[in-house]
Each structure stands twice: as C-alpha cells, then as structure tokens.
Amino acid sequence: MIIQTALLIALVVFLALALLLRDLLKAAVALAVASIMLGIIFFRMGAPYAGVFEISVVAGLITVLFILTIALTKPGEDVKESKLADIVFPLFFIAFIIIDALVMKGLMRKIPAVPGSPEGAAFGDVLWKGRTLDLIGQIAVIFAGVFSVLALLRKRNKHD
Amino acid sequence: MIILYVALPLIVAGILPLAGRISRRIIPDILANATLLFLLVWTAVALRPLISDGPVVQQISWLGEQVNIKLALDGLSLFMLLVVSLIGLGASLFSIDYMEHYGAKASYYALLLVMIAGMNGLVLSADLFALYVFLEVAAIASYSLVAFGLEHDELEASFKYLMLSVVSSAFLLIGITVIFGVAGDLDFKAVAAALRELEAGKVVGIASAFFILGFGLKAALMPFHAWLPDAHPSAPAPISAILSGLLIKVSGVYALARVIINVFGLTPALSEVLLWLAALSMVLAAFLAVGQKDLKRMLAYSSISQVGYIVVGLSLGTPLGMIGGLFHLFNHAIAKGLLFLTSGSIQQSTGTRDLNEMGGLSKKMPITATTNLIGSLSIAGVPPLNGFWSKLIIIVALFQAGRPFLALLAVLASVVTLWYYLLIQRKAFFGKLNEKWQNVKEAPFWMTASTVILAFLCLAIGIFFSATIKTWIQPAADVLAEGVQSITGTWGF
Numbered sequence A: 001m002i003i004q005t006a007l008l009i010a011l012v013v014f015l016a017l018a019l020l021l022r023d024l025l026k027a028a029v030a031l032a033v034a035s036i037m038l039g040i041i042f043f044r045m046g047a048p049y050a051g052v053f054e055i056s057v058v059a060g061l062i063t064v065l066f067i068l069t070i071a072l073t074k075p076g077e078d079v080k081e082s083k084l085a086d087i088v089f090p091l092f093f094i095a096f097i098i099i100d101a102l103v104m105k106g107l108m109r110k111i112p113a114v115p116g117s118p119e120g121a122a123f124g125d126v127l128w129k130g131r132t133l134d135l136i137g138q139i140a141v142i143f144a145g146v147f148s149v150l151a152l153l154r155k156r157n158k159h160d
Numbered sequence B: 001m002i003i004l005y006v007a008l009p010l011i012v013a014g015i016l017p018l019a020g021r022i023s024r025r026i027i028p029d030i031l032a033n034a035t036l037l038f039l040l041v042w043t044a045v046a047l048r049p050l051i052s053d054g055p056v057v058q059q060i061s062w063l064g065e066q067v068n069i070k071l072a073l074d075g076l077s078l079f080m081l082l083v084v085s086l087i088g089l090g091a092s093l094f095s096i097d098y099m100e101h102y103g104a105k106a107s108y109y110a111l112l113l114v115m116i117a118g119m120n121g122l123v124l125s126a127d128l129f130a131l132y133v134f135l136e137v138a139a140i141a142s143y144s145l146v147a148f149g150l151e152h153d154e155l156e157a158s159f160k161y162l163m164l165s166v167v168s169s170a171f172l173l174i175g176i177t178v179i180f181g182v183a184g185d186l187d188f189k190a191v192a193a194a195l196r197e198l199e200a201g202k203v204v205g206i207a208s209a210f211f212i213l214g215f216g217l218k219a220a221l222m223p224f225h226a227w228l229p230d231a232h233p234s235a236p237a238p239i240s241a242i243l244s245g246l247l248i249k250v251s252g253v254y255a256l257a258r259v260i261i262n263v264f265g266l267t268p269a270l271s272e273v274l275l276w277l278a279a280l281s282m283v284l285a286a287f288l289a290v291g292q293k294d295l296k297r298m299l300a301y302s303s304i305s306q307v308g309y310i311v312v313g314l315s316l317g318t319p320l321g322m323i324g325g326l327f328h329l330f331n332h333a334i335a336k337g338l339l340f341l342t343s344g345s346i347q348q349s350t351g352t353r354d355l356n357e358m359g360g361l362s363k364k365m366p367i368t369a370t371t372n373l374i375g376s377l378s379i380a381g382v383p384p385l386n387g388f389w390s391k392l393i394i395i396v397a398l399f400q401a402g403r404p405f406l407a408l409l410a411v412l413a414s415v416v417t418l419w420y421y422l423l424i425q426r427k428a429f430f431g432k433l434n435e436k437w438q439n440v441k442e443a444p445f446w447m448t449a450s451t452v453i454l455a456f457l458c459l460a461i462g463i464f465f466s467a468t469i470k471t472w473i474q475p476a477a478d479v480l481a482e483g484v485q486s487i488t489g490t491w492g493f
Helices: A002-020 A024-044 A048-073 A083-110 A123-130 A132-152 B004-022 B026-050 B075-102 B105-124 B128-146 B152-183 B188-198 B201-219 B228-234 B237-264 B268-290 B295-315 B319-350 B366-380 B386-400 B404-429 B445-463 B465-481
Strands: B056-062 B065-073
Touching (some): A002 A024, A024 A048, A132 B065, B004 B026, B004 B105, B026 B105, B065 B075, B065 B105, B075 B105, B075 B319, B075 B465, B105 B128, B128 B152, B128 B237, B201 B268, B237 B268, B268 B295, B268 B404, B295 B386, B319 B386, B319 B445, B319 B465, B366 B445, B386 B404, B386 B465, B445 B465
C-alpha cells in the first residue's frame, strides 16, 4: 500500500513537472519518468500487458520522438543535418523497433495472465477480436497526426 | 459495405500526399472530390434500401475470420451520413479554387478526408468507446485545419479550441468509465439493456452530467460555447463551413442525442436541463451575434443560436419535436455551410471580414450576393425556404408540448436572427459601392458553383419539404422517438 501510494505521488509529481518545466527537453524526460511510474502501477495492479505497452511505447518510443523533434526545432539554433545523421537515424530507429519487439515478446511470455481479468484472454484476442474498430480509429489518429505535421510545419513558398 | 464510409476516405487520405508529389493541384482536387461525390451518391442510392427491413448491424469478416468491427446503420445514422457527405462535398468543391493560395493542397485534402472518416465512424459506431475514438479522429484533424493558414490568430484560435476540446474529451472519458463500471460493457445495446435491468438512476444521472458537459462543449451549447466564435472564423472558409455545418452537429448534437436518448433514455429531468441550456443558447447567442462587426464571427454566434433550436426540438422528447430538431439540423447544415462559403468568397475578393468596410458588393458579386441572401433568409426562417419549415415545426411542437414560453423565445430569437442577417446583407451587399472595391470580381467558378448548389438546395428543400421529411427525416426521427427501445429491440445480428 505504501509503495502504491508512493508510486501514485511520484506519478503526479512527474506529470506536474512535465507541465511546469519550461525546458521542453526536461519536460519530455519528466513525462517519460511519469510513464514508467504508471507502467509499474499497471504491473502491480495485475495489468501486465498495459504496463508493457505503457513503458515501451509511451516511455520509450514517444520520448525518443519528442527528443528528436525538440532537437530539430530548437529556436535560435540552425540545426544542420549531417549526412551521417541521415543514415544513423533510420538505422537507430529500425534497431529500436526490433529490440522493442523482442523485449516485448519475451516479457509477454514470462508474465502470467491474471485469471478473471479481461486480460486473462489472449492479448491478441482482446485487441483483434474485441476492439478492432478502435485499431482503425487509432490508424486514423496517426494519419491525422502525420498530416497535421506535414501541413503545419510546411514551408510556404513563393508559388503558394 | 458500411465500412467503406470510414475506410475509403482514410485510404484516399493516405494516397493524397504521394499523389500531391506528382501533381500539386489537379490530382488532389479530383481524388478528394470524387471520393466525397461517391459517398454522397452511395448514401442516396444504395444505403436506403439496405435498411428497408430495419436497422443493420454489420460484423466484418477479414480473410474468412470474424473480426470485431461492428457498425450499425439505422435511419438516424443514414440521415447523418447524408448530411456529412453533402456538406463535405460542397466544402470540397469550394476548396478547389479557394485553397489555391494556401498551398499544401494534398495535406489539406488529406486532413479533410480524415475528418470526414472520423465523423462517418462516429455516426456508424455501435459502442461508446468507438464513438469516443472517432470523435477524437475528427477533432484532431479539425485542430490542424483551423490552424492551416499558419497566421497568429489561426494558431491562437486552434490552441484555444484544442484546450477546451481536451476538457470535453476528459468529461466524456469519465462518463464512459462510469458507465463501464456500472454496466460492464460499452456496446450501446448491452449498456441500454444493463441500465434498464439495474435501475441505476443516480449513476446514470452522474454519467449523463458528464456526457452533457462533454458533448455540450463539442456542440458549443451555452455556457460551453467560448471556443467557437474564435475557432470557426479563423479557419479557411470551407473548413468553417464544415465545422459549423457538420462537426458541432455530429460530435455534439448527434452523439448527445444517440447516447442520452437511445442508450440512457430521455428522462423528464434530463429533458428539462437540455431544454433550458438550449433555450439559453438560442436567445443569448442571437443577441451576441447582433453586435459583431466580423462577418464570420457573426455567423459563428449564429451557429450557437441555431444549435439551440436543434437541441430544443430534440430534447422536447415528442415525435414532432424530433422531426423539427433533425430537419433544422439538416437545413442549418446546408444554409450555414453556404453562408460560410459565401463569406469566404467575400474575404478572398476584398481581403476583409469587417462588415463596416464592405458595402455595395452586390454590383460586383451578384451571384454571391444572391446565394448569401438565400442562405440568410433560410436561417432566419423566411418562407418558402427550408429553414422556415423546420423552425415552424419546432415552434408548433413546443406549443403542442405545453411550452408556450419556450415557443415565444424561439419566435423572438428568430426575429433577432432575421435582424442580424439583414444587417449582413445591407452592410456587405446593398447600398453604395465602397470605392475600394471597384476592381472586385465575382468569385471563381468552383467557389460560385458550390454556393449555387447549396442555395438551390435551400430553395428545393423548402418547396419539397414534405417529401424530404418523409424520405430522410421521419425514419431518423422515429429512431429517436422510440428511445431506448430502438436499440434494445431492433439492433441485432
């Protein structure tokens, strides 16, 4: 109970930090830490799959994306991309996805399903057979995000 | 295939940025407009026979295995699909010429189609969480579209819209959580059945409060309206037309009606709360509109007022009220879509939205002046245009339900509406031509064409209102009038 309370307090503190810190980089890191706290809470409450996703996707992947975006858009600094970065980043990205997938696969095998909870059913079953329409919705959300970035970060040329 | 309404716009949206690299203008124009035209024709021709034997709940198969994509089509969702496709197409046609100077047309159309897919998904979803997910899809696309011009005002309006929308989403999620906790399910039919069995009046009351706050914010009902007069005018004109004509109705009014009337059941207490919130919007927003100098801001306040009429009709709970509310939703979508488009034509020709700077434009823009007049008179409720009939039905329904005071308020708001729309007409189009506008020309072909089509619809629906009600409105109103029974009784496999 004490650990649970401490985790919840830490979660709130780091979320508040993510909102209050002016340095975007620090805010992104605070958000990642908050995410890890939330992931641990998920594990402790018998929702291992939610925990795995929270830590790998939100604390991992999204933080990497945040940090990359901040690095590319920091005001006052003209970030010049070296050719090396063009090669290293895609390689790093692919490596990250592979490691992430392997770790997740390993974790899911080790974690016993909690009987009686909705996650007692195979995870794929719940996601694919139970909430498929939401997956299409998620794809649409990702589309909206990508097109928003394309539209809002566009350069207006003379022709336009 | 009902899934087409979500899948097709998404697939085309995915192709558009690539197509935009081949051709910056023509291919995106053709792809987006052809998609919306196809959906409109498909709705009008192929979908109606599908529900002739009652509502259809479809379960999709994928490679021979059943996946849980469950979509429901009944009279109400069919009607909403028609409205979405029609106004979507009108705005998209207008965009062919209007969006030229913004650039990035492919990204624009892609976002527009994602927003349409979101609205279609929301209308077709058969469970609370899917409804929420698609509501977010449409909302995220709309934030970017409001900011599409990238000017300071647009970015600020978009941010304000985003912040209030997030609050709305939070309320909706809490409402959904409460219902899931009580009913143990999210499916409309299962929730409706469980709530009936449990007789969980208090919990439903709490959940209803969250849903009214959430959807009320999306529909911009007073006092949750603060974001709309900033967000709608800042967007490019075709997007303003979709936001005011469609989005507030789909993610606000439709979602509210579906959840409160069809899933929870409209109780007298809920009806009373909604009636007074709507009446407040109807009257106050009309008076607030009168004081505006910015043409699009005036139209935005008018939208808040007209949503008030729609919700008054729907929350009255009588069959006639439902017909009036839905018919006004249809008519307002067309007329307000039209008016935002004409405001776009004016803004593009003159470079201003300030009514005091305009004057005498009818001499230079006769077609825009005429279509604007038709749209204005339609919303103000002047016969024989479509808006007259829907307002008349709402007022008759209010009298019939023993609500003469609310009926009087509706008449009063209608008079104020006529006042400010005539103000627009007088300040912008009539009188002496301002010398600044000597070189102003009529809007380009596609912009004029789309406004003419919508103005023609205002007139045609007004003349053939009886056929329109019989074909499209009555089946939709029946679904709402049946209340919970329409879902627990007829939604099945």
